[in-house]
Amino acid sequence: MSLKGTNQEFGRPYNRRIVLETIRQHGPIERAGIAQKVGLTVQTVANIIRELEELGLVSGERTHRKSRGSPPMSLTLNPQGAYAIGVNVTPRGIEAALVDLAGSIVEVQRLAMSPPHPDDSFREIGRLVETFRAATSGRMLLGIGLAMPGPFDVDKMSFVGPTTLESWRGVAVAERLSEATGLAAFVETDMAAAALGESLHGAGRNVSAFYYLYFGVGLGGSMVKDGVPLRGFYGNAGEIGHVPMVPNGRPCSCGNKGCLERYVSLEAFQRRAPIIGQPAWIEEAAPLLRNAIVTIENLFDPETVVIGGIMDDELLGELVAALDPLPTSVADRKGRTAPRIMRSASGQDAVLRGAASLAFSGVLSPRFGQDGGEKDPLFARSRVA
Template sequence: MALRGTNQEFGRPYNRRIVLESVRLHGPTTRGEIAKRVGLTVQTVSTIVRELEEQRYLVSFRENPKGRGLPPTMLRINTDGGFAIGVHITPIGVNAALIDLSGDVVASLHQSVTNASPADAFEIVGAMAPKLIRRKPKGRMLGIGMALPGPFGVDSMSFVGPTTMTGWENVAIRERLAELTGLPAFLETDMAAAALGEQLYGLGKHFSEYYYLYLGVGLGGALVHEGQVMRGAWGNAGEIGHIPVVPGGEPCPCGNRGCLERYVSLDAYRRAKTSEADWLKTVAPIFRNAITTIENLFDPETVVLGGLASAGLLDRMAELAADLPNSIAARRDRATPRVVVARGGEHSVLRGAAALAVSSVLSPRFGQMFTGERERDILDGRGIAA
C-alpha cells in the first residue's frame, strides 16, 4: 500500500494519520525515512511528529551508539497511547477485547450464548466493557467497535437462518452501544472487520490486493484493494456465501438453493455430523471451485483464509488448495501461494472492530469511509434497520 501525504491546507489531519500509519507499518523509523515514504518534507513530518509525541501517540528513542556520533532518533507507536474495545456478536456467543494502539490484545472475554437478543447482548457487553477498561484504568479509551454477521439491511437475508442474528431488526445498535459505554461507537460486518484486522495487524504488510475469505458460522469475504477494505454500495460486498453453487441443492434460509455456505462454513461442518477429514473430502471440490471463482472475479495477489475456524482447520483447508482448477491466478510469475492462512488468528474480528475507533488515529485510508453521508448511514445503524 502506497501511503502519500498531501501539501494542501485541508490535508493536515490526513497527513497526521499518514505519518502514524507509516510508523506503525515500518517502525522503528526516522523522520527522514517517513518523509521519503509519504512524500512530505522533513520539516512537515517533524512538526507532525512533535504534535503526536505531545499527545502520546508516538515515542522517540535512541539506540545504543555503535560507533562515532549519536545514532538518529527513532520513532515507534506508543503502545499505551490509546486503547479501544472490540466486540463480536455471533449466533453462538459474545466476544470482547481491549486492544492497544499496536493491535495487541490486552485482555479478552467470552460468554457463550445462543442467538442472543439485543437486550441480552447489550447486557453482556455492558458487563464486559468495565472489566476490560479496568485493565488499563488510566488508559485513554478511543472508542468501541462492534462486529455482527451480515448482510445489513436486506429483509430477506439479514435476520434469517442460523448464520445471522435473528431479532435484531430496527435496532439502533451504534446509539445503544455509545449510550451503554459512554464511548464513540462504530459498527461493521464481521467479515469486513476481520479483513480490516488482518490488513492492519496481519498480512497487510505484505499484500495490498487480496481477498479475505471469512470462515465463520456462515461464509463471507472482503476484497482488500490498495490496503482498503472494499464495502460496496450498502456495506455488504463479499457475501460470497450466498452464491448458488449446487443447482437444486440444499435449501438456504435466504430463499435460494445450493448456496455456498450451506456446504462450506462452520454451520455446515456442524450439521454434517461427521469427522473433519470426511467433511473436508466432501466439500473439497466446492471449496476449490469457490477459490477459482474468487480469483477470476477479483484477480487478487492471494486469497487469505481466516475467520472463526481453528488454526488447524484453516491449515487443512489451505492444503486443499494445492490442486486448484485453472484460473487467471495460475501465473508462472507467482511469488506467493494462491491461498494462504491469515496471521491475525482468532482475534482478527476483535482487532478489526476496535480499529473502527482507532482508525481515526492510525488508518488514513479506512478513515476516509466516514466522510460520505451514505457510509455514515450504513455504519450508524440506519442501514441495519428494516
C-alpha cells in the first residue's frame, strides 16, 4: 500500500492516519523519514505528531547523535495507546482477546458453546467487551474483529456441516456485532485472520511470501505476500480442505467425496481417533497432508509453509513430524534459507491477533474521502488546533 499524504484542505484526518500508519509499518522512524515517505512537509508531520502524542498513540525517544544540535526523536507506536478486540467463533465455542496496539495479547476469555448460537454468541461477546473495556484504563477501544469458518456466500458450502456454524446462515454478522458491542466491527474467515496474525506477529515476520495452513475445526489456508493474505475475487481463496484428495472417498458436507478435511482436520481427528487411536490417525492423515503441502508448493512457490491453528500443540507437532520426508516439489532446492515447513510462532493465538488486526487496520488505515472534514472519531479527543 502506497502511503502518500494530501495537501487538500479537507485531507487533514487522512494525513493523520497516513502518519500513524507509517509509524506502525516503519517505526522506529524519525519525523524527517516520515515526511519523505508520505510526501508531506516536516512541519506538517511535526504538527500531526503532536496530536498523536497527545492522544497517547505515539511515543518517542531521542536518538544518539555525535554532531552538534538536539538529536532527532525516534517515533514508535505506544502499545498502551489503544486497544482492539479479536474474537474467534468456532463450532466448539468462542475465544476473545484484548490486544494492544503492538499486537500483544493482554487478556483472553474462552467460552465453551457447542455449537454457539448467534443470539447467545452476540450477547456473550457484548459482555466480554465490557469486561475488556475495564482493563484498558480508559484508553481507546478502537474496534472488534471476528474470525469464523468460511467460505462465505457459497450456497452449497457456507454454513454446512460439522466444520462450520450452521445456525449462522443469513446472519448479518458485522452489523449484529457492532450493535452488540457499540464498536466498529470487521469480519473475516478464520484462516485469513490467522494468516494475518502470523504475518504480523509470528513466523511470517521474517519471510516475504509464505503459505499459512490453518487447522481449525476444518482445514484451510492462505497465501501471504508482503504481509497481505491473498483472498481471491470473492474473498474465499484458501479452502484447501475442500479439495478432493481421495477418489470415491468419504462423503463431505459440501457434496463432494474424499475432501481433504474429512481426513486431515481437528474434526477428522475427533471423529476417527477414538475409533482407531491417535497413532493410527496420524499414520492415516500424514500422507494426505504431505501431498497437500507438495501441491501448495507447486501452485504458489512459497518461501515456506507455516502450519498452525487451534489444534493441540502436541498433536500438531506429532503430525508435522510424520511428514518427513517430503516428496519433491519446486520447493526442493539447494540453498534454501527457510525450511519447507515451519510451525506457527504465534500458535493458537494467531487467529485472535489477526482478528484484532482487522479492527486496527480498519480504523487506523487511511481512507481518503471517507472521513468528512474534522469529524474524525479517532481524533475526536485531540485538543490540538
